[in-house]
Amino acid sequence: MTEFKVTPWNVEGDIDYNKLIEQFGTQPIDDKLIDRVKSLTGEVHPLLRRKIFFSHRDFDWILSKYEKGEEFALYTGRGPSGHTHLGHILPWIFTKYLQDAFGCELWFQLTDDEKFVLSPQLSIEDTIKYSYENALDIIALGFDPKKTRIFSDISYAKTMYKHALQVAKKVTFSTAKAVFGFDNSTNIGLIFFTSMQSVPAFLPSIMHKKKIPVLIPSAIDQDPHFRITRDVAEKMGYYKPALIQSMFLPSLEGPNSKMSASKQNSAIFTVDTPKQARKKIMNAFTGGCSTLEEQRVKGGDPTVCTIYQYLYILFEHDDEKLNEIKRRCMSGEEMCGNCKKYLAEKVVTFLKAHQERREAAKDRLDEFMISD
Numbered sequence: 001m002t003e004f005k006v007t008p009w010n011v012e013g014d015i016d017y018n019k020l021i022e023q024f025g026t027q028p029i030d031d032k033l034i035d036r037v038k039s040l041t042g043e044v045h046p047l048l049r050r051k052i053f054f055s056h057r058d059f060d061w062i063l064s065k066y067e068k069g070e071e072f073a074l075y076t077g078r079g080p081s082g083h084t085h086l087g088h089i090l091p092w093i094f095t096k097y098l099q100d101a102f103g104c105e106l107w108f109q110l111t112d113d114e115k116f117v118l119s120p121q122l123s124i125e126d127t128i129k130y131s132y133e134n135a136l137d138i139i140a141l142g143f144d145p146k147k148t149r150i151f152s153d154i155s156y157a158k159t160m161y162k163h164a165l166q167v168a169k170k171v172t173f174s175t176a177k178a179v180f181g182f183d184n185s186t187n188i189g190l191i192f193f194t195s196m197q198s199v200p201a202f203l204p205s206i207m208h209k210k211k212i213p214v215l216i217p218s219a220i221d222q223d224p225h226f227r228i229t230r231d232v233a234e235k236m237g238y239y240k241p242a243l244i245q246s247m248f249l250p251s252l253e254g255p256n257s258k259m260s261a262s263k264q265n266s267a268i269f270t271v272d273t274p275k276q277a278r279k280k281i282m283n284a285f286t287g288g289c290s291t292l293e294e295q296r297v298k299g300g301d302p303t304v305c306t307i308y309q310y311l312y313i314l315f316e317h318d319d320e321k322l323n324e325i326k327r328r329c330m331s332g333e334e335m336c337g338n339c340k341k342y343l344a345e346k347v348v349t350f351l352k353a354h355q356e357r358r359e360a361a362k363d364r365l366d367e368f369m370i371s372d
């Protein structure tokens with residue numbers, strides 16, 4: 001059995017997502033839920049249709065509220081430890097779809113405090129700088145400025161702090177240790193931090209002075225934080241936030257390698273040039289054989305191929321085209337080079353458009369950012 005580990009600060013190994021659902025105690029996204037979304041909104045984003053968002057807590061409850069005519073708000077976030085890569089924007093793309101489909105207000109937290117206390121290398125100035133850089137990517141994705149509030153913890157702390165204290169008072173060190181695996185060497189900033197990550201789940205209710213249901217789209221690794229948030233929510237007079245949780249975009253270097261900012265070739269960053277992006281894709285780990293000859297005979301294995309995963313998860317929405325790619329790969333008709341080029345063109349097209357919007361976002365920060 002291969003070991004894997006998923007915590008908010010560390011993701012390792014070959015993840016068995018079904019096992020993770022069991023370990024974390026969340027619910028799988030099933031076809032019934034997907035049909036419900038379809039009947040409510042008329043469209044289902046491929047990230048949900050393909051169950052990249054595969055897990056939830058109380059998403060059914062959120063839909064029931066919505067069916068009764070009650071609005072809900074969205075909350076998501078980003079830890080600004082570096083430039084944004086495609087794995088980060090996966091949940092944000094889905095969040096944008098949810099905002100459009102359900103007409104939701106969105107609260108977007110940038111945890112410059114968290115990344116400062118977490119990372120030995122980053123200064124406060126660094127994480128503040130990356131809050132700004134990451135905010136440009138968020139804005140570039142096209143969120144509705146009338147309904148979207150982006151804030152960094154350091155800049156919005158005065159508003160958030162008294163609510164964070166309310167959370168902190170209800171969470172013991174022994175709970176934090178059990179949930180996050182803290183020990184005596186953990187710095188006390190990190191121990192307190194989960195209180196700050198809880199607050200935006202309550203901000204819609206606080207700001208509108210009534211109880212508002214909140215849905216948090218995120219990658220599954222954030223679940224431990226929100227177990228705590230859900231634990232304290234009702235004691236503080238709010239609804240428990242609902243969660244909808246995604247898998248991770250795999251590293252370009254292969255299934256057991258982590259995608260991270262420190263390994264530049266493992267991921268495509270939104271600030272990469274088309275040339276850099278192409279090169280990373282052309283060097284990526286595939287499910288192909290070691291020689292063309294062998295591949296013609298045996299075919300490739302899409303299940304372990306990062307190129308296929310990128311197409312499946314983000315870049316090929318057309319099921320027929322995707323199935324054809326899979327068939328040609330497995331039958332040995334297609335060679336990896338062509339598939340790589342196919343993905344590279346899609347990625348470069350996305351990057352060019354994104355980078356234009358990202359540039360334009362520099363003049364639009366005021367439309368989105370809030371601070372004390």
Ligand code: TRP
Pocket residue numbers: 008075076077078079109110111114197216217218219222
């Ligand atoms: N802690 C998250 C990270 O390291 C950032 C974050 C804050 C977040 N609030 C969130 C992510 C809500 C998802 C949902 O990236």
